[in-house]
Amino acid sequence: MNQKARASAIRPTRVEDYAEWYQQVVRAADLAETSAVRGCMVIKPWGYAIWENMQRVLDRRFKETGHKNAYFPLFIPLSFLAKEAEHVEGFAKECAVVTHHRLVAGPDGGLIPDPKAQLEEPLIVRPTSETIIGASFAQWVKSYRDLPLLINQWANVVRWELRTRLFLRTTEFLWQEGHTAHATDTEAREETLRMLDVYTEFAEQTMAMPVIRGPKTPSERFPGAVDTYTIEAMMQDRKALQAGTSHFLGQKFAESSGIRFTDAAGQLNLAWTTSWGVSTRLVGALIMAHSDDDGLVLPPRIAPAHAVIWPVFRGDETREAILEAIHGIAAGVRAEHFGGRQIEVEVDLRDNSGGDKQWEWIKKGVPLRIEVGPRDLAAGTAMVTRRDLGAAGKESIPFADLPARIPVLLEQIQADMFARALAERDANTKAIDDRAEFDAFFTPQKPNKPEIHGGFALSHWCGSPTCESTIKDKLKVTIRCIPTYGIAGAKAAERINEAGKCIVCGEASAQRVVFAKSY
Ligand SMILES: [Zn+2]
Numbered sequence: 001m002n003q004k005a006r007a008s009a010i011r012p013t014r015v016e017d018y019a020e021w022y023q024q025v026v027r028a029a030d031l032a033e034t035s036a037v038r039g040c041m042v043i044k045p046w047g048y049a050i051w052e053n054m055q056r057v058l059d060r061r062f063k064e065t066g067h068k069n070a071y072f073p074l075f076i077p078l079s080f081l082a083k084e085a086e087h088v089e090g091f092a093k094e095c096a097v098v099t100h101h102r103l104v105a106g107p108d109g110g111l112i113p114d115p116k117a118q119l120e121e122p123l124i125v126r127p128t129s130e131t132i133i134g135a136s137f138a139q140w141v142k143s144y145r146d147l148p149l150l151i152n153q154w155a156n157v158v159r160w161e162l163r164t165r166l167f168l169r170t171t172e173f174l175w176q177e178g179h180t181a182h183a184t185d186t187e188a189r190e191e192t193l194r195m196l197d198v199y200t201e202f203a204e205q206t207m208a209m210p211v212i213r214g215p216k217t218p219s220e221r222f223p224g225a226v227d228t229y230t231i232e233a234m235m236q237d238r239k240a241l242q243a244g245t246s247h248f249l250g251q252k253f254a255e256s257s258g259i260r261f262t263d264a265a266g267q268l269n270l271a272w273t274t275s276w277g278v279s280t281r282l283v284g285a286l287i288m289a290h291s292d293d294d295g296l297v298l299p300p301r302i303a304p305a306h307a308v309i310w311p312v313f314r315g316d317e318t319r320e321a322i323l324e325a326i327h328g329i330a331a332g333v334r335a336e337h338f339g340g341r342q343i344e345v346e347v348d349l350r351d352n353s354g355g356d357k358q359w360e361w362i363k364k365g366v367p368l369r370i371e372v373g374p375r376d377l378a379a380g381t382a383m384v385t386r387r388d389l390g391a392a393g394k395e396s397i398p399f400a401d402l403p404a405r406i407p408v409l410l411e412q413i414q415a416d417m418f419a420r421a422l423a424e425r426d427a428n429t430k431a432i433d434d435r436a437e438f439d440a441f442f443t444p445q446k447p448n449k450p451e452i453h454g455g456f457a458l459s460h461w462c463g464s465p466t467c468e469s470t471i472k473d474k475l476k477v478t479i480r481c482i483p484t485y486g487i488a489g490a491k492a493a494e495r496i497n498e499a500g501k502c503i504v505c506g507e508a509s510a511q512r513v514v515f516a517k518s519y
Contacts (some may be wrong), residue, residue, distance in 0.1 A: 008293035009363055017450045018237040023286055024168070028363040029296040029479055030340075032166045039164040039171035043280070046364060049304035050283055051174065055154065057206050057301070057340075058176065058278070061198045064399075067150040067178060072132050075123035080131040083256035087130065090223020095161040096125040096171075097402035125158040130224070130249070133179045140179055141271060144263050148191070149181040167284030168241075168519055175279035181259055181271040186248075188272035188423045192248040195276040200245035206339075207282070208299035208417040209233045209289045210425055211243060211458070212514055214481040218464055222275075232480040232514065234425040235288040238455040240480045240516040243285050245353050246276035284519075289421055290388075296365030297388050299417050300410040301339040307406060308366045309382075310348040310357050312373030323349075325372050325399065329382060332403040338410045340490025362387065368406065388413050388420075428455030431495040431512065438503050442475045442517065456480075456516050458495055460509035462502035470504050471515065480514045 009029060014021050026032055031047030043051065061071070075098060082088050099122050100113035126132065133151065140150060146236065154176050161171050167249030178195060182188040196213055201210045211231040221228040225247040232240045251270040254260070259271040290297045300306055309330055311322045330345045337343065346366070348357055354371070361369055369385045376382055382402060397405050432438045438459060444451045454477075461467060461479060471477050483496055496512050503515075 009359055010293050010295055013293040014236060015452060018333070018452060019450070021293070022284075022288060025291050025295055025363075026166050029287075029365060031283070031287075031296070034166070037171075039161055041164075041166050041170050041172075041192055043174075046304060047283060050286065050298070050302055051280055053302045053304065054202075054278075054282055055176075056204075058198075058202055059154075061202065062152050062176075062178065063097075065150075065194060066148075067152045067180075067197060069154065070151050071153055071155070072129055072136065074126055076126050076129070076132045080135060080412065081124050083131060084224045084253060087224035087256075088254075091127045094157045095127060096160055097154075100273055114203075126155070127157055127159045128275075128277075129153060129155070129157075129177055130179065130253050131257065134253050134259060134273070134389065137179070137181050137271070137273075138258040138260070139446070141210070141259055141261050143263050144183050147181060147183045147261060147271065148187060150178075150191075150280055151180065152176055152178045165284075167287070169281075173280050175277050177275060177277040180274045181254065182273070183261065183263065183269070183271065185272050188250075188274050189248055191245045192227070192229060192274045192276070195274070196231065196244075196246040198230050199246065199276075199278060202278075203233060204418065206301045207286055208301070208414055208421060209285060210418065212424045212481060212483050213515075214483040216245075216481055217461075217465075217479045217513075219468060220478065222247045222364040224249065224252055226252065230481050232286055232518075233289060234421075234428065234456060234516075235285070235519070236291075236424070236453050237288070238428050238516075240518040241281075241285045241288065242480070242512075242518065243282060244276070244278040247274060249273045249275060268381055283363045290417055291448070292390075293366065294390070295363030297417070298365035298367060300367045300414050302343075303365065303367050305344045305346040306338060306367050306410055307333065307343070307368040307370055308346040308348055308361045309370040309372070312354050312371055312376075314374050318374045318377055322372055322374065322377050325377055325382075329370065329372070329399060329402055331493070332399075333406050336403050336407050338407045339414075343406060343410075367410060370402075384409070386413055388417055415477060425456070429458065430455060431458045431498075433459065433500060433503070435503055438515075439475065442477050442515075454517055456514050458512040459503040459515055460500040460511075461513045461515075462505055462507035462509050464502075464505065464507070467502055467504035475517075477515050477517055480516050480518060482511070482513045484511075 010024050012020050030044050032041045032043045035042045035328040100117050102114040102117035103111040104114040106112035156174050158172050164170050180191050203209045212234050213231045216228040231244045233243050254271040255275050311326050330347050333345050365454045367387050371383045381396045381398050384395050384397050442454045444453050502509050
C-alpha cells in the first residue's frame, strides 16, 4: 500500500470501505457501468479490451488442448432443462422465461404480449447450455469413432440475480463453456482435470493471481455434476473468489440427453461428459486481486496497452523534436514482443495537462508510463514509471535502450505482481485447529465498521454436511475446496495432508480443507 502522505486517487480507500472502493476503481478506470436494465452492465472499451485479452489467451489454450469452437441457441425449451432433476432444481430460481413471440397494443395504449401469441412451450434464456448442447451431441455421436467430442462455446448467459455488482455478479454475463463427451469414465475425468490445469495456468501466469484448487464439497457442486473442481483466489479483503470451475458430469447428462455410442464390440453405451467455464467475473477478480488506492493495476499479460507515452511541452521551440522522439520511441517499442503478442503502446497527444494524463493512466492501470520533456530530450532519455511500484518505480532510460528494456520491465512487473499476491495470500492463510480461534479468525473486531479481516483457514472437516452448514450459518464461511493438489509456493500447504479432528464435531479427518468467506 502506498505510504506517501498524499490523498489517494480512489476514495474511499480499501481499508476504509473495500466494497465501495471496488465500485470506484471500476468507474475511475472506465471499465463498465450499470445500464437501464437492472442487473445488466455495459462493458466499456477499456473493460472489454481486458476481456478480449482473456479470451485470446484462453481460446489459444483450448485449441492447443484439442477443442473446437461452436455456437448453440440462446433459448432452451423448458422441457430440456427439466430432463435432469438436480440441474433444473439448481437453476429454476434464476431463469428468465420467454412466453410470447409478439406484442400488440394494450387497453391503455402501451404494448403488451399478444395473448394469441403465447408459445406452446416456454423458452428459457440459457443459464448454462448442458441440455441444449447435449441434444446436439446426441445427434452427432453414433459410434466410438465420434469420441471424444471436444467443443467450446463463447457466449452470454442469464441468471436472474437480485443483488448485483459490476463484473462479479450480473444478471447477464459473458463466458465460455466447454462441453465434452468421452467413451470412458477415465477419459472424462482426465479432461475435467486437464481443463482445471488450463484455468490454473491462466490465473497464475496470465492474471498473476495465485489459486488454490481441488474438488468442491457435495453441497457446493454444480447442479447435476458428479464432481466439481474449482480454482479459488484470495482477494485483498481476504475473501475467496471462485475464478473457474470444471465439472465431471458422469453419465447423468448423457442419459437425460440420450448421448449414446456403439463401442468397438458393437455394444450401445452411454457417453461420459464434462463441462467447464470461466466468465467476465475474472475481470472483477483481476481488479480485486491487484488494484490499489490509486486505481486499477493491470498485469502486463492482460493489459490492453502495455505502455503509454506522452510529451511534456515547455514552450514551442522543442515541440517538434519531442513529438518526433515520441513517435520514434513508440515505433521502436511496438516492434518488440511480450507474452506472445506485439507490445502495445498508446501515444497520448491530447491537449490535457501532464498531471491529468498521468492520473488518468494511473487509474486505468497501464503497466508503464513514458514521458519525454525538453530536459529528457536534451539528455536523450525518457522517464519510465512502473504502475505497480508508484513513485519508487521511476527510471530514466536512454532512447536507444527502450526497445530492449521495456519487455524486461514488463516481465519483471508480471513476476512481481504474482509474488506480491502470493505473499499476501500466504500471510493470510493459517492452519487452525481450535474452534475458538477459528471463530475469532472470521469475526470482525470492529462490528460496526468495515474491516479487512480473516483469510483462508486450513482446518479439518469430517465430511458431514451438518458440520459444513453449522459453520456457514454461524460465520458465513464456506468450504472453498478440498485442496488435493497442494498449493504452489504456499507455506501453509505443507499442513494440508495432516490428519486431525473436525473443527466442528471432533470426528477424524484425513486432511485439511480451505474455509473462507467468499464472493
Ligand atoms: Zn464434523
